[in-house]
Amino acid sequence: MGLFILKRLGVMILTSLCLTYIVFFLTNLYPNLEKLAKTQGNFRMSDEAVASFLDSRGYLQSTPAKYAQWLGAMPAPVTYTEDGTPLGKCVRPGMEADAVPSFCGILQGNWGWSTVSKDEVSAVLATRLGNTGYLMMWVMIVMVPSALVIGVLAGMREGSRTDRSLSTVSILSTATPEYVSGVIFIAFLASSRYGISPILADWGWIDGKTLFKGTAAKAMESPDLQNFTLPVITIALYGMGYIARMTRASMAEVMTAQYIRTARLKGVSFRNIIMKHALRNALIAPFTVIMLQVPWLLNGVVIVETLFNYKGFGWQLVNAAGNNDIDVLLGISVVSVVVVLLTQLISDIGYVYLNPRIRIS
Amino acid sequence: MEPLTWTGSLGTAVDPVFTIIAFLFLAMVVLQIVGSFAFAAVDHKINADGTITYDTGPNALIGKGVKYSLFALLALIILYLLSGIIVPGSSGIIGALSAQLAPVWVALVFTFLVSIVYKRKLGLYGKLFDSTVGMIGFALVMFWVYTAVFTGVFDMIATHDPLGQLSGMKNKAPGTPVRGADPAECGLSCYYLLGGDNLARDVFSRVVEGSWIVIAIAPLATLFAFMIGITLGLPAGYFGGRLDTVLSFLANLVLAFPVILLFYLLVTPEIVQIGIPNYMAMVLGLFPIMFIVVVLNSRFHTRPKVRTPLMLAVVGASVWMYLSFVSSGGYFVSTPTYSIPGLPTFLDLFDIDPGILVVAVSVAFVNSITVFRIVRGLALDIQTRDYVAAAQTRGEGPWYIMLWEILPNARGPLIVDFCLRIGYTTILLGTLGFFGLGLAPESPDWGTTINDGRKLMQLYVHPALPPAMALLSLVLGLNLLADGLREESLRD
Numbered sequence: 001m002g003l004f005i006l007k008r009l010g011v012m013i014l015t016s017l018c019l020t021y022i023v024f025f026l027t028n029l030y031p032n033l034e035k036l037a038k039t040q041g042n043f044r045m046s047d048e049a050v051a052s053f054l055d056s057r058g059y060l061q062s063t064p065a066k067y068a069q070w071l072g073a074m075p076a077p078v079t080y081t082e083d084g085t086p087l088g089k090c091v092r093p094g095m096e097a098d099a100v101p102s103f104c105g106i107l108q109g110n111w112g113w114s115t116v117s118k119d120e121v122s123a124v125l126a127t128r129l130g131n132t133g134y135l136m137m138w139v140m141i142v143m144v145p146s147a148l149v150i151g152v153l154a155g156m157r158e159g160s161r162t163d164r165s166l167s168t169v170s171i172l173s174t175a176t177p178e179y180v181s182g183v184i185f186i187a188f189l190a191s192s193r194y195g196i197s198p199i200l201a202d203w204g205w206i207d208g209k210t211l212f213k214g215t216a217a218k219a220m221e222s223p224d225l226q227n228f229t230l231p232v233i234t235i236a237l238y239g240m241g242y243i244a245r246m247t248r249a250s251m252a253e254v255m256t257a258q259y260i261r262t263a264r265l266k267g268v269s270f271r272n273i274i275m276k277h278a279l280r281n282a283l284i285a286p287f288t289v290i291m292l293q294v295p296w297l298l299n300g301v302v303i304v305e306t307l308f309n310y311k312g313f314g315w316q317l318v319n320a321a322g323n324n325d326i327d328v329l330l331g332i333s334v335v336s337v338v339v340v341l342l343t344q345l346i347s348d349i350g351y352v353y354l355n356p357r358i359r360i361s
Numbered sequence: 362m363e364p365l366t367w368t369g370s371l372g373t374a375v376d377p378v379f380t381i382i383a384f385l386f387l388a389m390v391v392l393q394i395v396g397s398f399a400f401a402a403v404d405h406k407i408n409a410d411g412t413i414t415y416d417t418g419p420n421a422l423i424g425k426g427v428k429y430s431l432f433a434l435l436a437l438i439i440l441y442l443l444s445g446i447i448v449p450g451s452s453g454i455i456g457a458l459s460a461q462l463a464p465v466w467v468a469l470v471f472t473f474l475v476s477i478v479y480k481r482k483l484g485l486y487g488k489l490f491d492s493t494v495g496m497i498g499f500a501l502v503m504f505w506v507y508t509a510v511f512t513g514v515f516d517m518i519a520t521h522d523p524l525g526q527l528s529g530m531k532n533k534a535p536g537t538p539v540r541g542a543d544p545a546e547c548g549l550s551c552y553y554l555l556g557g558d559n560l561a562r563d564v565f566s567r568v569v570e571g572s573w574i575v576i577a578i579a580p581l582a583t584l585f586a587f588m589i590g591i592t593l594g595l596p597a598g599y600f601g602g603r604l605d606t607v608l609s610f611l612a613n614l615v616l617a618f619p620v621i622l623l624f625y626l627l628v629t630p631e632i633v634q635i636g637i638p639n640y641m642a643m644v645l646g647l648f649p650i651m652f653i654v655v656v657l658n659s660r661f662h663t664r665p666k667v668r669t670p671l672m673l674a675v676v677g678a679s680v681w682m683y684l685s686f687v688s689s690g691g692y693f694v695s696t697p698t699y700s701i702p703g704l705p706t707f708l709d710l711f712d713i714d715p716g717i718l719v720v721a722v723s724v725a726f727v728n729s730i731t732v733f734r735i736v737r738g739l740a741l742d743i744q745t746r747d748y749v750a751a752a753q754t755r756g757e758g759p760w761y762i763m764l765w766e767i768l769p770n771a772r773g774p775l776i777v778d779f780c781l782r783i784g785y786t787t788i789l790l791g792t793l794g795f796f797g798l799g800l801a802p803e804s805p806d807w808g809t810t811i812n813d814g815r816k817l818m819q820l821y822v823h824p825a826l827p828p829a830m831a832l833l834s835l836v837l838g839l840n841l842l843a844d845g846l847r848e849e850s851l852r853d
Contacts, residue, residue, distance in 0.1 A: 018614055023626065031631035161424075162397050165390075168494075171844060175837035177788040179795045179808070180829040183815055187822040194822045214819055295619075302621045303792065307815065314621075318796065321625035332622065340617040 012341040023333045027326045036324045056087045072105020112327025121331045132312035143236035151247020158252040173241030178303040182234045190214035216310040231308045235300045250285040254278045284354045291347035295340045365536030369453030386430040454536045465507040488849040495845020501838025513573030519566035520550040523805040530557035532821045558824035567805040568827045574806040579786040585725040589648040590732025595763040598740025615730045627723045628798040636694040638719040643687045659760040685710040720799035739771040773850045777843045784839035807832045
């Protein structure tokens with residue numbers, strides 16, 4: 001088991017290195033650097049000014065060299081302007097010329113500098129990840145139980161009317177991407193002129209103009225039912241259908257097993273068969289699916305955070321990619337690789353744990 | 362001119378009935394869900410003499426209620442749609458939309474009639490018409506296919522230019538007549554049937570034009586992805602070993618990327634400018650040619666007399682298509698700083714809009730990775746079968762076994778996945794549009810339109826809702842179709 005985890009960690013580091021190198025290469029292509037220079041300096045820079053801006057900050061070295069500097073395996077060069085202000089990768093605003101460290105990379109625990117937020121990448125990403133973590137927590141709280149209930153109810157009597165209608169609901173939810181369901185929810189629940197909000201306001205059932213808020217911009221400081229519901233259910237809905245279908249398939253399979261028939265013939269009541277015999281085995285497969293669903297949720301998070309203006313990890317991704325904020329993009333790639341591979345690892349280990357028939361050899 | 366109401370003059374009489382039946386139907390459905398837990402299940406008894414005693418318990422009665430109210434509802438909807446076609450203007454916006462879509466209805470009815478009559482002779486496709494879910498899915502998909510074809514190829518359905526901005530129509534409600542239009546000459550194109558967007562363009566025309574972009578790109582990009590995934594996945598699963606390790610590592614590498622970050626890295630204007638998508642198109646475009654060559658060669662290499670002319674013709678044609686695909690305006694790659702000359706323009710069969718090329722290539726690339734994993738898994742599974750061992754004993758080459766023994770036996774899951782994947786591709790295309798990547802900002806595709814419309818969502822919902830519903834119904838149709846196909850293919 002220890003060796004297995006160690007091997008997986010090795011793969012994780014190798015994948016992160018390859019992935020960050022690809023991101024590094026693409027973000028350091030000259031047109032992207034030019035965009036960076038123009039957003040940092042001003043938009044009417046001449047080509048020579050752009051070149052000297054980039055050169056003085058060390059952007060024009062070869063890509064492997066810059067990558068090694070980002071990793072912290074190579075010293076980053078420092079140049080000085082005429083008045084002695086240092087410029088370079090390791091330089092932070094307000095730093096004295098003699099305080100500039102020669103190494104500043106991942107190995108030194110330094111994740112770089114966000115050129116858009118004017119802050120350390122680690123600080124930026126920590127707040128963003130905190131926000132997204134909170135969102136994801138609520139998504140999980142809403143999505144997992146409802147998906148499992150739908151799946152179990154549908155799979156318990158395969159082919160019945162309940163099964164048909166619940167399966168249709170789960171197909172519908174997998175067919176609705178976040179940007180569609182978000183738009184529909186805003187139209188029906190958060191618009192002061194359409195949907196149910198005007199009716200409810202007319203009857204005096206709600207205080208404000210709308211039932212929910214179409215933006216979650218305030219949800220970072222004070223999340224409440226009004227501004228946080230729509231983002232949560234928008235993400236939860238898309239993932240729910242898939243988990244429900246997997247649960248249904250697994251439940252239906254378990255219900256045809258021999259030991260269930262035995263229990264039936266023994267005279268165990270249907271309720272007890274479901275609760276005591278079937279559920280335990282039927283929930284092994286959905287556990288894996290839920291874990292593997294997390295990276296997919298990350299995708300939904302990007303869309304929903306953009307749609308509802310919630311400043312989390314996904315919002316940061318779009319912001320950084322739009323402005324070619326190199327260090328932030330690299331940090332984001334590392335985080336997402338770790339999330340993807342960690343959830344895979346957890347799902348594998350959990351599977352072994354839940355299913356004693358399988359052992360990792 | 363009066364603006365159109367949703368259901369027009371027919372609506373004043375029929376609307377109340379429709380509302381009552383709709384509420385009745387909803388109440389019945391709720392009752393049915395409650396009833397399935399509260400009362401005994403419906404149980405028709407088959408008597409000893411072969412007759413059936415129908416159950417008349419509460420659940421059976423509720424079931425009947427649901428059925429008949431649903432039929433009544435459908436009949437009323439058909440009434441609205443038909444009356445709009447037969448008496449123009451009699452059933453408001455809904456009727457006008459229906460009249461505008463008349464060619465689509467005709468084509469749909471014709472397709473269904475022919476398919477149902479000959480369904481026993483049509484193989485898996487015919488079996489689809491045995492399952493209700495499959496038929497509904499097929500109808501939704503074909504609705505959009507016909508809409509797209511009639512709009513994009515025959516220029517029939519759209520009432521206005523999707524890019525045309527008419528003064529005074531900004532954010533106007535559905536059914537608003539165009540300012541200064543003369544009803545005698547323009548008919549239905551006097552109206553913005555689904556309203557105007559924030560740049561005063563016709564929402565209806567944009568939605569139907571957008572369907573052409575989706576229907577043209579999504580299946581082709583998916584087909585591309587399948588060819589790439591199959592060409593790489595079969596050997597990875599069949600040979601295993603180091604090849605499998607390397608390819609699987611690369612696939613996992615790409616899968617660890619959040620899709621949107623990948624799109625941002627590949628499709629931003631700066632990257633497009635230096636031609637990376639063109640290089641990707643050049644590389645990915647080679648896979649279909651490789652696929653075709655290997656398929657034909659492995660089958661016919663024992664008969665050189667057939668093989669050589671066949672290969673010459675097919676490879677010639679596909680290379681020509683490939684060159685036309687990757688080169689546009691006489692260049693493979695054309696950037697401000699350098700360019701690689703390609704096929705001369707007089708030999709170039711078709712030019713693909715650079716934005717569409719970029720989008721199609723990146724969507725195909727992302728999908729091909731997942732297809733690779735599926736095909737690899739199927740190959741691993743199927744290669745243990747006896748018929749593969751038999752072919753090996755016969756002395757067949759590895760490519761023959763992969764393409765003519767393993768692949769045909771994996772077709773069931775692959776066909777189902779193909780349907781699902783077209784839906785996923787549609788979602789990805791919408792995502793790209795939603796983030797404004799690749800396609801031009803005024804492009805009428807659904808993602809871009811949703812993104813445009815969402816900014817004023819609190820005040821005007823009509824610009825964003827129709828494309829959202831369109832995308833939803835197409836993807837839903839594809840999912841239902843896949844479900845029907847899976848059910849029917851499992852039944853054999």
